[in-house]
Amino acid sequence: MHPMLTIAVRAARAAGQTIMRAYTDFDRVEVTSKGINDYVTSVDKEAEAAIVYQIRKSYPDHTIVAEESGENRGTNKDYIWIVDPLDGTTNFVKGIPHFAVSIALQHKGKTEVAVVFDPVRNELFSAVRGQGAKMNDFRLRVSNNTDMNTSVIATGFPFKARQHTETYMKLLGEVFGQCGDLRRAGSAALDLAYVAAGRMEGYFEIGLKPWDIAAGDLIVREAGGTVTDFTGGHSYLLSGNIIAGNPKTTMGLVKTVRPLLSEALKR
Numbered sequence: 001m002h003p004m005l006t007i008a009v010r011a012a013r014a015a016g017q018t019i020m021r022a023y024t025d026f027d028r029v030e031v032t033s034k035g036i037n038d039y040v041t042s043v044d045k046e047a048e049a050a051i052v053y054q055i056r057k058s059y060p061d062h063t064i065v066a067e068e069s070g071e072n073r074g075t076n077k078d079y080i081w082i083v084d085p086l087d088g089t090t091n092f093v094k095g096i097p098h099f100a101v102s103i104a105l106q107h108k109g110k111t112e113v114a115v116v117f118d119p120v121r122n123e124l125f126s127a128v129r130g131q132g133a134k135m136n137d138f139r140l141r142v143s144n145n146t147d148m149n150t151s152v153i154a155t156g157f158p159f160k161a162r163q164h165t166e167t168y169m170k171l172l173g174e175v176f177g178q179c180g181d182l183r184r185a186g187s188a189a190l191d192l193a194y195v196a197a198g199r200m201e202g203y204f205e206i207g208l209k210p211w212d213i214a215a216g217d218l219i220v221r222e223a224g225g226t227v228t229d230f231t232g233g234h235s236y237l238l239s240g241n242i243i244a245g246n247p248k249t250t251m252g253l254v255k256t257v258r259p260l261l262s263e264a265l266k267r
Contacts, residue, residue, distance in 0.1 A: 002113060002128045002131070004059075004105050004112065004113045005113045005115070005126060005128055007054060007055060007058050007059070008103045008105060008113050008114075008115040008126075009115055009117075009124065009126065010054050011050070011051040011054035011055055011103055011115075012051070012101045012103050012115045012116075012117035012124065013117065013124075014050040014051065014053075014054055015047035015048070015050045015051050015085050015086075015101045015117070015119075016047075016101055016117050016119030017050075017119070018043065018046050018047045018050050019043055019047050019085075019086060019092070019099070019101070019119050020119045020120070022041075022042075022043040022046075023092065023097075023120075026095070029041050029042055029043055029093075030042040031093055039089045039090055039093050040068060040089065041086070041089060041092065041093065043086060043092070044067070044068050044085050044086045044089060045068055045069075045085075047085035047086055047101065048066050048067070048068050048069060048083065048085035050085075051066070051083050051085055051101070051103060052064055052066065052069075052072065052083075055081055059074075059076075059079065060074070061074045061075045061076040061079075062074045062076055062079040062080070062081060063076070063077055063079065063080045063081070064080070064081045064083060065080060065081065065082050065083065065210070065211065066081075066082075066083040066084075066085065066211065067083065067084045067085065067209070067211045068085065078107055078108050079105065079106070079107055080105070080106045081103065081104070081105050081106075082103070082104045082105075082106065082210050082211050082214040082215070083102070083103050083104075083211060084101070084102040084103075084189065084209075084211035084212060084215075085101060086099055086100075086101065087099060087100050087101070087102050087187045087188060087189040087190070087211075087212060088100060088186050088187035088189075088190065090186060091185075091186045091187065096186065097120040098118075098120070098185055098186060098187055098190065099118075099119075099120070099186075099187055099190075100116050100117060100118045100119075100187050100189045100190045100193070101115070101116070101117040101119070101189075102115070102116050102189040102211060102212070102214070102215040102216065103115045103116075103215055104214035104215040104217075104218065106214070110129065111129065111214055111215075111217065111218040112128065112129045112218075113126075113127070113128055113129075113218075114126060114127045114128075114214070114215035114216070114217070114218035114219050114222075115215060116189045116190065116192070116193045116215050116216055116219060118190060118193075122136075123135055123136065123193075124136055125140070125193040125196065125197070125216075125219050126219070127196075127218045127219040127221075127222035127223075128222070129218060129222070130222075131222070132222050132223070133196050133218075133219045133220075133222035133223040135193075135196075135197055140196045140197050140198070140219070140222075140223040141198060141223055141224050142195060142196060142198055142201075142220065142223050142224045142225040142245065142246040143195075143198040143199075143200070143201045143245075143246050143249075144198075144246065145201055145246070146246065146248035146249065148178050148179050148180075148201075148249065148252050149178070149179070149180055150180045151179045151180050151200075151201035151202060151249055152179070152180055152181050152182070152183060152199075152200045152201060153175055153179045153181075153182050153183070153200065153201060153202045153203065153204070153245075153249075153253070154182070154183045154184070154185065154191040154194065154195065154200045154202070154203040154204075155172065155175070155182060155183070155184055155191075155203065155204055155205055156184060156186070156188055156191065156205040156208075157184060158205075158206045158207045160207060164206050164207060167206075167260065167261070168206055170260050171204070171206075171256075171257055171260055171261075174256050174257075174260065175204070175253065175256055175257075178252070178256065179201075179202075183200060188205060188208055188212040188213055188216065189212065189213070189215060189216050190216075191203045191205075191216070192213060192215075192216025192217065192219060192220050192244055193216055193219055195216075195220050195223075195225060195244050195245055196216070196219045196220045196222075196223035196225060197223070198223075200245075201245050201246055201249045202243070202244065202245030202246070202249035202250060202252075202253055203242070203243070203244045203245060204230075204242065204243045204244075204253055204257060205241075205242055206240070206241050207240045207241065208240040208241075208242060209240060210237045212240075213236065213237065213240075213242055214237060216244075217236070217237070217242075217244070220244045220245075224246070224247075225244055225245055225246055225247070225250070226244070226245070226246075226247045226250040226251075227242065227243070227244040227250070228242075228243050228244075228250060228254060229241050229242065229243070230243065230254070230257045230258060230261045231254070231258055231261070232251075232254045232258065241261075243257065
C-alpha cells in the first residue's frame with residue numbers, strides 16, 4: 001500500500017471510531033449552528049483532531065487544510081492534506097445514518113491519495129493516482145449504463161448558497177426530465193464514492209468546498225469516470241460547481257447544465 005494512503009486510511013478510521021462512539025451516545029454531543037441548516041458539532045472537531053494527529057505523527061511538516069480549523073500550514077508546502085472530518089453533519093445531527101470522513105492528499109497541486117470512509121457501513125473508498133480505486137478490497141468501476149433515461153443522478157441542494165436557488169431549481173427540472181431518477185442523500189463525498197462504485201451514473205452540485213469533493217474527485221477518476229465543472233472544464237475545486245459520472249453521463253449533464261448556467265450569469 002502507498003505509505004501516504006496507509007496514513008490516510010488510519011486517520012479516516014480513527015475519525016470514524018470517534019464519530020460512531022458519539023452517534024450511539026448522541027446526548028453528549030454539542031451542536032451549534034453556523035447558518036441555516038449548517039451545523040457543526042463537537043464530534044466534527046474531535047474527528048478532525050484525530051485526523052490531524054495521525055497525519056502529524058508521520059508527516060509533521062505537511063500542510064493540512066480542514067473544514068473546521070482552516071489551514072494548518074507546515075514547512076513543506078508541496079504536500080497539502082484536504083480534510084472533511086464529517087461530511088453530512090446534518091444527517092449525523094438528525095440521526096440519519098449517511099455521512100463520511102473525507103481525506104485527500106495533494107502534491108504540487110495534484111491529488112495523489114484519496115479516502116472516503118463510511119463508518120456506518122464500514123465501507124472505505126480509496127484511490128491512488130494512476131493505480132485505480134477500491135472499496136475495501138474490491139476494485140471500483142463507474143457504471144457502464146449510458147442511457148440517461150434509466151440513469152440515477154445524485155445531487156445536493158445549495159443550502160449554503162441560496163442565491164443560486166432559482167438557477168439550481170431550473171437545473172434540477174431539466175436533469176429530472178431527462179434521467180431515470182434523482183437522489184439527494186446529503187453527503188457530497190459519498191455521492192462521488194457511489195458514482196465511482198457504479199451505484200449511480202452521475203452527480204452534480206453547486207457551491208461546494210474543496211474538502212467536500214477533493215477525495216471523491218480522485219476516486220471517481222480512478223474508477224474510470226470523468227469530473228468537470230459546469231462548463232466542461234477543470235476548475236471545480238475552485239468554483240465548487242461539479243459534475244461527475246461515467247464519461248457519457250458527464251458529457252450529457254454538461255450539455256444540459258452549461259446553457260442554463262450561461263443564462264444565469266448574464267443576469
